[in-house]
Amino acid sequence: QKEVEQDPGPLSVPEGAIVSLNCTYSNSAFQYFMWYRQYSRKGPELLMYTYSSGNKEDGRFTAQVDKSSKYISLFIRDSQPSDSATYLCATGAQKLVFGQGTRLTINP
Amino acid sequence: GAGVSQSPRYKVAKRGQDVALRCDPISGHVSLFWYQQALGQGPEFLTYFQNEAQLDKSGLPSDRFFAERPEGSVSTLKIQRTQQEDSAVYLCASRPDATYEQYFGPGTRLTVT
Numbered sequence: 001q002k003e004v005e006q007d008p009g010p011l012s013v014p015e016g017a018i019v020s021l022n023c024t025y026s027n028s029a030f031q032y033f034m035w036y037r038q039y040s041r042k043g044p045e046l047l048m049y050t051y052s053s054g055n056k057e058d059g060r061f062t063a064q065v066d067k068s069s070k071y072i073s074l075f076i077r078d079s080q081p082s083d084s085a086t087y088l089c090a091t092g093a094q095k096l097v098f099g100q101g102t103r104l105t106i107n108p
Numbered sequence: 109g110a111g112v113s114q115s116p117r118y119k120v121a122k123r124g125q126d127v128a129l130r131c132d133p134i135s136g137h138v139s140l141f142w143y144q145q146a147l148g149q150g151p152e153f154l155t156y157f158q159n160e161a162q163l164d165k166s167g168l169p170s171d172r173f174f175a176e177r178p179e180g181s182v183s184t185l186k187i188q189r190t191q192q193e194d195s196a197v198y199l200c201a202s203r204p205d206a207t208y209e210q211y212f213g214p215g216t217r218l219t220v221t
Contacts, residue, residue, distance in 0.1 A: 043212035098150030
């Protein structure tokens, strides 16, 4: 079993929809959780960073961590075609452990 | 400001050749990480430096892989006697002190033929 599991999709939704992306992790010692966005042939770009359980909001993006169920989520409101990318969840302290990535397409 | 830069962006090597991949971290970032990303997968950790000290190399897949950061700034990942299974994108990330947020470069896409 991988330390971080993420549904690879692909996920395709119409513009303006609310998108929910999810990961589960196995190591209860993990405290720091990140979401990265990766466009094709580019490096991952840090979107959101949270510590421990709870919610964090930044514009149209909300990151949610539930440590009791080892579940992390990213919500995108009012999705735009420019949000089309692969989204990677990651956790760890020094080295990061990544999920497989979910490929998301927002259709105009 | 300038982000993490990597060179070359693309490298094609014949099986058995040695390659060297360079990473220039964000100025002042203490920590530097190398990851390997296979097609359709998330990045996987290779090795980690704090300044010039290599603190963790547990992810290096074999002794053909070697990384250095002699002056605590630029880092080089060297792969000796490349094999087809080494074909991947090699990502470098840097991190400032007292934080866990890592900032990635664009990667070097290595193809071994």
